[in-house]
Amino acid sequence: MCSKWSSSVAQLVRSCRTLAFRLTAGYALAGLFLAFAATASLYFVLCSELDRSTDLFLADKLHVIRTMLRERPDDSDALHEEIELESAARKYEHFYVRLLDAQNRPLLMTPGMAEQLDLSKFLTASQGQPDHAVSVKGAHGRPFRVTSATAVVGSPPMGSDTIQIAIDVSQKEELLASYRFWFWTILTGTSVLFPLIGYPVARHGIRPVEGMAMTARRISSTNLRERIRAEGYPLELASLAGTFNEMLDRLEESFERISRFSADIAHDLRTPVNNIRGETEVALARARTIDEYREVLESCLEEAVRLSELISDLLFLARAESPLTHLHREAVDVSELLDDMREYYEASVVENQVSLATFPSKTPLMAELDRKLVQRAVGNLISNALAHTPPGGSIRLGANAENGSVRIDVSDTGTGIPADALPRVFDRFFRVDTSRAQASGGTGLGLAIVQSIMTLHGGKVEIESQLGQGTRVTLDMPLSKR
Ligand SMILES: Nc1ncnc2c1ncn2[C@@H]1O[C@H](COP(=O)(O)OP(=O)(O)OP(=O)(O)O)[C@@H](O)[C@H]1O
Ligand SMILES: [Mg+2]
Structure with missing residues (x-):
């Protein structure tokens, strides 16, 4: 009895809080x-x-x-x-x-x-x-x-x-x-009639909101295609429905990206593991010479290195997204850093028969950066340039400072990127030519890592490319922590 009473009181309180009631x-x-x-x-x-x-x-x-x-x-x-x-x-x-x-x-x-x-x-x-x-x-x-x-x-x-x-x-x-009598009669009638007429009108007015709530209730991670049909809605609610639909578009895109990302991770982890397994099984199928075992072990080691690099890249990206990640900022001479990078890639440059030159700023370019991370970002860009520049081509590293920012750009005269692929190159696991990248060992995480490093520094990365003419990537970071 008591619980029945309290539930009807709770229902009354709830209906008092409805928009239609208000x-x-x-x-x-x-x-x-x-x-x-x-x-x-x-x-x-x-x-x-x-x-x-x-x-x-x-x-x-x-x-x-x-x-x-x-x-x-x-x-x-x-x-x-x-x-x-x-x-x-x-x-x-x-x-x-x-x-x-x-x-x-x-x-x-x-x-x-x-x-x-x-x-x-x-x-x-x-x-x-x-x-x-x-x-x-x-x-x-x-x-x-x-x-x-x-x-x-x-x-x-x-x-x-x-x-x-x-x-x-x-x-x-x-x-x-007599006037006073009618005065009070009209007021009493009005106080009864207004809620009687007003309630259906209010319910009718907020029906689109209920429709939106029902659509929102139907939406789940597996049913993100659902959209609110706002035809005939009043302008304010149509704009709300539009904003809601836009949010669903973004959510759907993120979900798709996440599921693509998971599938890519699974695929990229499976390939080296399968290679190791296959090679080991074949090697163990019968007795082998020492040299044959060595060859198999070397190949397994190569795959294991690839696997561990992939895992550490993924870990890096996951950590970079964490709000707890801190940069180890120090005063870095950007021109000097680029010279070091050029020296580091000297051997690969010779091997690929391309030229690598630095065009640093004439004055020392000091900036408060995380040296290791910036080295990693620039290294990823040089690796990409090396991988996509045919023999005889050139790679150029430049740096300058303007408006409180330091800009590092890496440009090459390589194959370039098709315009339709350009907006996606920063996506994780995205590779323009999957088969070629697979053969050359690329996982499609390099530019995603560059972008994360820029975000951590409060900067941004931009890419321009012309198919068959070359690519230019610019890193833009504040000179010091803001
Ligand atoms: N300088 C460039 N010239 C031509 N294409 C490029 C260049 N840089 C990147 N790309 C294209 O963008 C894709 C993504 O680059 P990203 O660095 O993210 O991945 P990756 O180089 O394939 O692999 P990873 O860097 O993880 O080893 C590359 O696969 C390549 O197709
Ligand atoms: Mg790369």
């Missing part, structure tokens, strides 16, 4: 506020307009009686008609007039006025503000609007009288009461 609550509150503001302001306008029309009526009456008293003080018939008969002739808007002389003795009075109004209260209420109307309650609780004013009798003046007028405003009060 939007509905927002619409309902805004709608309610607007309905309240509109009806309340109309009510106040109506109140003041009703008061104004009553006050105008009172002022008009006051003006008529004053004029009569001033112009025709002796025309008692006219006064009698105005004060005693006119109100009695009215069916709904009853008004009462009393005329007092200078000593406050009543001269004329609308019949029934004493029963309807507490006349002593009338005096105090209206005389406080001459010529201004005030609201008072009548003897039977009926609402009245009253005014009182002095009036000059005769022209030239012979004295002054007091005119008191009261108008029964119960009709208007009833009108306002």
Whole structure:
């Protein structure tokens, strides 16, 4: 029982946190506020307009009686008609007039006025503000609007009288009461109707988001092709869906790359292991001479070296990606480093019948670099140049500094790289000519390692190549750690 109760409370809390609920609550509150503001302001306008029309009526009456008293003080018939008969002739808007002389003795009075109004209260209420109307309650609780004013009798003046007028405003009060009833009815209706209409509207508005969530739920590592179809979505959600699809494109590409990478690793590890196994099995199949065993062992050693180089390259790449990897930066003279590299590759250069020249900067080029890693990067580039430059070609190492960066470039006059392969040369295990690279022992990790070394240094690597004309790779690193 208790768990049932707590689960329904949890469900209620969850639904309060939904977007549809929040939007509905927002619409309902805004709608309610607007309905309240509109009806309340109309009510106040109506109140003041009703008061104004009553006050105008009172002022008009006051003006008529004053004029009569001033112009025709002796025309008692006219006064009698105005004060005693006119109100009695009215069916709904009853008004009462009393005329007092200078000593406050009543001269004329609308019949029934004493029963309807507490006349002593009338005096105090209206005389406080001459010529201004005030609201008072009548003897039977009926609402009245009253005014009182002095009036000059005769022209030239012979004295002054007091005119008191009261108008029964119960009709208007009833009108306002009916208005208030409708006011609260409309507000109650609005507070019920707004959520009833707003909730389906909000649900309809966020349906695309639910669609996106469903698509996202369907996506797994084996199902990365799924995309959100954003046709008909509102612009904001279409752009969100577009961004989401772009993210899926990138994820799909990364997944493909990772699975290609794993397949390549497996393949590249299997080849030397199979070679070692095959050669050993053949050698052990029958008795061999010492020289034959030596030959097999040498071949096995070659494969083992290849294997261990591959493993250490892979380990290097894995470590380079770790955020914990630190560089051992030291002050390195880049020109000197390039000269050392040239000397190191002297023998291979002679063997390949190419030329290797350095074009270092004229001034010493000092930079804060990890010497071993930069040597490795430049070494990989020289190896590539040597592998792809036919006899008679030339390789050139250059260095210069500009805008706080040191640029090392390795260019050759070799075979070049086809334009469609160029964007992929930094991918792990990528080789343009797989069969040839396999024969020459390339694993396709060299340029990936160069790129990792540049990333570790906060720099970048760029490659330009023309098929049949040559290749130029530029390493760009900050002169010191930023
Ligand atoms: N200077 C170059 N001239 C022509 N092609 C090149 C050059 N440098 C790289 N390439 C092409 O780019 C591919 C990738 O080079 P990368 O250095 O990454 O691998 P690799 O040289 O094949 O193997 P590894 O360097 O791991 O022994 C090479 O297989 C080659 O096809
Ligand atoms: Mg290479």
